[in-house]
Amino acid sequence: MELIQTIEQWAWIGWLVLILVFLVIEMLTLDFTFLMLSIGGLAGLGSDLLGAPIWLQVIVAGVVAAVLVLFLRPPLLRRLRRGEDPTPSNVDALIDLRGRVIATVSTHGGQVKLANGDVWTARSETGELEPGTPIHVSRIDGATAVVRSDAPTASPTEDPRA
Incomplete structure (x- = not known):
């Protein structure tokens, strides 16, 4: 039990590290996928700061990330690629x-x-x-x-x- 309490006590550090890792990967890929995952991690961090148990934090982060990837990412990509030059190169x-x-x-x-x-x-x-x-x-x-x-x-x- 002491291990679980220690993990819950320091989970905010894990969320911060996860958010930073996702942001660095996003800077390398520029595909909006890892940006959505980092925002999901931010939601997990927020639920941790509000006192939610670790299992609920993971669920919140996963649901927020999935919703963003499925519903926000496609229109963002369309808007980003709207002005692209269609000429083959x-x-x-x-x-x-x-x-x-x-x-x-x-x-x-x-x-x-x-x-x-x-x-x-x-x-x-x-x-x-x-x-x-x-x-x-x-x-x-x-x-x-x-x-x-x-x-x-x-x-x-x-x-x-x-």
Whole structure:
């Protein structure tokens, strides 16, 4: 019994440490999750200061944190991301980018020059592509662009000489 009384007597220190740890993690993640958990810890600290037993403090902290994570965090994230630039960047900006083959591209390798001026090592998804063939990027695999031909293919009923 003496151990439980000691824990209840010094629980406020545990709540403060927990709140500070959650705030530091929130500063590193910037996701609002740990901010909501730290506010839940603040509610637990408040219930401790009002004389609630330790089990009630934990329940209060958990309920407050859960309510905040479920109901306050989503609108905060929407508001935060409202002004974001929707333009893709980095590798995402290369997907579906057009270009031309500058060195024969096979399923093992080759080179393409993309519309943004970059020259990339490339692999073809299907078959071999000759220099000058128009392409578009399907995906990026490491430092290699996986490309597809944009050249229209002749159907069997069409005369390629026409």
